[in-house]
Amino acid sequence: MNDALARVPALAAQHLLLAMAALMLALAIGVPLAIRAARAPRLAAVVLGAASLVQTIPSLALLALFYPMLLWFGHGVPALGFLPALLALTLYALLPIVRNIVTGLRGLDPAVLEAADGIGMTAAQKLRIVELPLVLPVAMAGIRTAAVWTIGAATLSTTVGQPSLGDLIFAGLQTQAWTLVIAGCIGAAALALGVDALLGLAERAAGQRRWSRVWLALGVLAAVTVAASAPLWAGGGDRRIVVGAKNFSEQYILARLIGDRLERAGYSVSYRDGLGSAVAFGAVAGGDVDVYVDYAGTIWTAEMHRTDTPPRASQVRAIADWTQKSRGVTLLGALGFENAYAFAMRGDDARRRGIATLDDLVGAAPRLRFGADLEFLDRPEWQAIRRAYPLRFAAATPYSPTFMYRALDSGRADVISAFSSDGRIAADRLTVLADPKHAVPGYDAVMLMSPAHRDDARFAAALRPLVGRIPVTMMREANYRVDRDVDKQSPEAAARWLAARLGL
Amino acid sequence: MAFDHVGKSYGEAAAIADVSLAIEGGAFVALVGTSGSGKSTLLKTVNRLVVPDVGRVTLNDDDVAAEPAPALRRRIGYVFQDVGLFPHLSVAENIALPLRLANAPDAARGVAMLDLVELPRTLATRMPAELSGGQRQRVGVARALVTRPGLLLMDEPFGALDPVTRESLAGAVRRLHDELRLTTIMVTHDMAEALLLATRVVVMAAGRVVADETPAALLAGAGGDAAQALVAVPRTQAARLAVLAS
Numbered sequence: 001m002n003d004a005l006a007r008v009p010a011l012a013a014q015h016l017l018l019a020m021a022a023l024m025l026a027l028a029i030g031v032p033l034a035i036r037a038a039r040a041p042r043l044a045a046v047v048l049g050a051a052s053l054v055q056t057i058p059s060l061a062l063l064a065l066f067y068p069m070l071l072w073f074g075h076g077v078p079a080l081g082f083l084p085a086l087l088a089l090t091l092y093a094l095l096p097i098v099r100n101i102v103t104g105l106r107g108l109d110p111a112v113l114e115a116a117d118g119i120g121m122t123a124a125q126k127l128r129i130v131e132l133p134l135v136l137p138v139a140m141a142g143i144r145t146a147a148v149w150t151i152g153a154a155t156l157s158t159t160v161g162q163p164s165l166g167d168l169i170f171a172g173l174q175t176q177a178w179t180l181v182i183a184g185c186i187g188a189a190a191l192a193l194g195v196d197a198l199l200g201l202a203e204r205a206a207g208q209r210r211w212s213r214v215w216l217a218l219g220v221l222a223a224v225t226v227a228a229s230a231p232l233w234a235g236g237g238d239r240r241i242v243v244g245a246k247n248f249s250e251q252y253i254l255a256r257l258i259g260d261r262l263e264r265a266g267y268s269v270s271y272r273d274g275l276g277s278a279v280a281f282g283a284v285a286g287g288d289v290d291v292y293v294d295y296a297g298t299i300w301t302a303e304m305h306r307t308d309t310p311p312r313a314s315q316v317r318a319i320a321d322w323t324q325k326s327r328g329v330t331l332l333g334a335l336g337f338e339n340a341y342a343f344a345m346r347g348d349d350a351r352r353r354g355i356a357t358l359d360d361l362v363g364a365a366p367r368l369r370f371g372a373d374l375e376f377l378d379r380p381e382w383q384a385i386r387r388a389y390p391l392r393f394a395a396a397t398p399y400s401p402t403f404m405y406r407a408l409d410s411g412r413a414d415v416i417s418a419f420s421s422d423g424r425i426a427a428d429r430l431t432v433l434a435d436p437k438h439a440v441p442g443y444d445a446v447m448l449m450s451p452a453h454r455d456d457a458r459f460a461a462a463l464r465p466l467v468g469r470i471p472v473t474m475m476r477e478a479n480y481r482v483d484r485d486v487d488k489q490s491p492e493a494a495a496r497w498l499a500a501r502l503g504l
Numbered sequence: 505m506a507f508d509h510v511g512k513s514y515g516e517a518a519a520i521a522d523v524s525l526a527i528e529g530g531a532f533v534a535l536v537g538t539s540g541s542g543k544s545t546l547l548k549t550v551n552r553l554v555v556p557d558v559g560r561v562t563l564n565d566d567d568v569a570a571e572p573a574p575a576l577r578r579r580i581g582y583v584f585q586d587v588g589l590f591p592h593l594s595v596a597e598n599i600a601l602p603l604r605l606a607n608a609p610d611a612a613r614g615v616a617m618l619d620l621v622e623l624p625r626t627l628a629t630r631m632p633a634e635l636s637g638g639q640r641q642r643v644g645v646a647r648a649l650v651t652r653p654g655l656l657l658m659d660e661p662f663g664a665l666d667p668v669t670r671e672s673l674a675g676a677v678r679r680l681h682d683e684l685r686l687t688t689i690m691v692t693h694d695m696a697e698a699l700l701l702a703t704r705v706v707v708m709a710a711g712r713v714v715a716d717e718t719p720a721a722l723l724a725g726a727g728g729d730a731a732q733a734l735v736a737v738p739r740t741q742a743a744r745l746a747v748l749a750s
Contacts, residue, residue, distance in 0.1 A: 109591075111587065111588035114584065115587070115589070119648075120574040
């Protein structure tokens with residue numbers, strides 16, 4: 001766990017930087033907008049309505065929506081990482097800022113405004129000398145709310161590839177490493193409380209007209225934020241290699257295995273964990289991620305939109321051709337194991353019901369409850385399986401992977417969409433149902449490299465020893481070391497164990 | 505200064521209709537009328553807090569609409585019932601603010617103005633919320649006069665004060681009018697106050713001027729029915745008080 005906890009300060013710095021950048025941008029947009037809106041009731045209705053609408057979008061979805069929007073926008077605008085996270089959080093921070101300033105300006109004593117006009121203030125003087133100072137306490141309350149919301153929602157930026165304390169929370173949830181989850185939560189809470197306290201100090205000092213204290217509090221906040229950005233401007237020359245990982249244990253382990261190889265070859269390496277499945281391939285094609293492991297069937301169905309199921313070897317060759325030609329992404333090779341979607345049941349339950357294949361499952365399905373992982377029910381593989389096997393379950397519920405196995409174990413689900421390389425299949429004595437009609441394509445784990453490394457012989461040489469070397473039994477054991485409930489290992493430790501077993 | 509066929513309507517209702525009036529320098533004019541008679545609206549056309557639909561207002565023969573409103577207002581003192589002190593500024597800062605606007609900041613003069621309105625200088629650093637109603641209105645008067653304007657507009661300046669405070673502040677205003685040789689226009693609904701303070705009483709009803717007399721002439725029965733109805737109120741009160749006393 002210490003490997004991961006050591007990342008807290010760096011992640012907290014990134015987290016703070018992102019949240020403060022979003023807050024500043026929201027202020028730059030929100031303050032002028034609110035001032036205009038306070039004088040124009042119709043504009044106010046539109047602006048406040050739009051800002052409220054944004055709040056009703058779950059922040060996770062708001063972040064995810066910016067990825068396709070920026071992708072569509074194109075023109076070299078990065079669709080992943082800092083920019084989408086910044087834009088989503090800025091939108092999120094706008095409402096409390098705009099609402100409080102508009103409410104504050106509208107609630108000012110009419111006598112004070114009449115006096116301001118009466119003694120001959122211009123509109124600008126009235127704003128600067130009277131309206132803004134008087135609205136400051138209400139505005140500050142809104143800004144503090146925005147700051148706390150932004151810091152909280154910034155944990156979700158992990159899903160669009162922007163490192164934050166959410167990395168720890170998501171990784172911890174996936175691998176049931178609760179210390180990581182708690183570390184991430186406490187880190188984010190501490191940031192929120194710290195920023196709120198400093199802003200509160202500035203607000204109280206402003207109320208007492210102690211300006212040096214106001215500047216001190218804001219100065220501390222600015223200094224900490226600038227310090228948090230230090231890693232960005234320190235290492236400009238030597239670009240770090242970014243190893244991507246989706247959001248489950250096997251991906252974390254393989255990312256560390258790849259990262260360790262690259263570090264030994266002299267590269268400096270950082271990790272982008274918890275990428276959404278749909279986002280990962282775009283990330284490597286766009287160069288936001290240098291290398292990651294994906295699965296043949298995922299590219300085949302989701303990116304290439306193919307529905308046929310050729311033999312595994314020719315499928316991998318076809319994918320390598322396609323990724324190279326269409327996106328400039330190099331498929332370095334298959335690692336040697338498959339992580340396919342596999343329907344699994346409790347072993348004793350499957351035996352008692354006499355179910356060994358998906359064909360057997362069709363008749364029993366209406367009496368069974370299906371537990372799927374979060375994305376499976378929307379994936380083309382599920383459509384393909386239903387075309388081949390007309391499955392109608394009594395209920396279908398999505399779970400995060402860890403809880404999916406728990407649901408099967410506890411009887412809340414009778415069939416799950418397991419992963420064939422999952423260590424829990426053997427450990428929990430699950431029966432994997434056969435697919436006699438070959439409805440599901442092959443899911444060989446393959447290493448994909450960004451266009452920048454197409455002709456990078458040193459890079460490829462560092463990773464080529466992994467090609468074809470990892471049998472599924474060994475991957476299952478490595479996964480189980482991270483996923484098991486007792487004596488858990490970190491993905492880093494499991495990666496080291498795997499490297500040792502492979503003789504690397 | 506002069507009003508020349510000035511009119512202002514809000515929708516269908518005319519607040520003031522065809523008012524023409526010339527006011528000589530040094531006059532203390534009371535604009536008297538019942539609520540809704542248009543007296544406040546007429547007053548505010550002078551410093552353009554209200555812009556008339558028709559007619560024009562002139563100051564030393566110049567149309568008040570000829571220059572930017574802030575420049576005009578900085579030359580005219582304005583006091584109104586709610587005072588409108590800036591709650592985030594100290595008493596001295598409030599008084600000196602018009603000097604700051606005119607790019608001639610002078611904090612000492614802000615404090616010195618307290619003497620003029622008979623307030624102790626110790627109040628200079630207080631915040632408006634710490635003052636009594638009468639003190640606040642005195643600060644309002646000081647703020648209106650800090651730039652030494654020739655014209656002072658007052659809109660129900662004593663309306664929110666208790667009678668004792670009212671009486672003493674009215675005396676102070678009259679004294680300032682004389683000492684600073686101001687031209688003063690004061691809106692009030694209190695005919696007794698108008699008669700006792702002003703050199704000229706203009707009575708308004710339904711947006712029009714219905715009487716324009718000296719206090720003495722009004723007390724002698726001039727000005728018509730509407731004006732005499734207003735004069736009758738304090739006169740009857742005085743008579744009843746005299747009866748009670750005897």
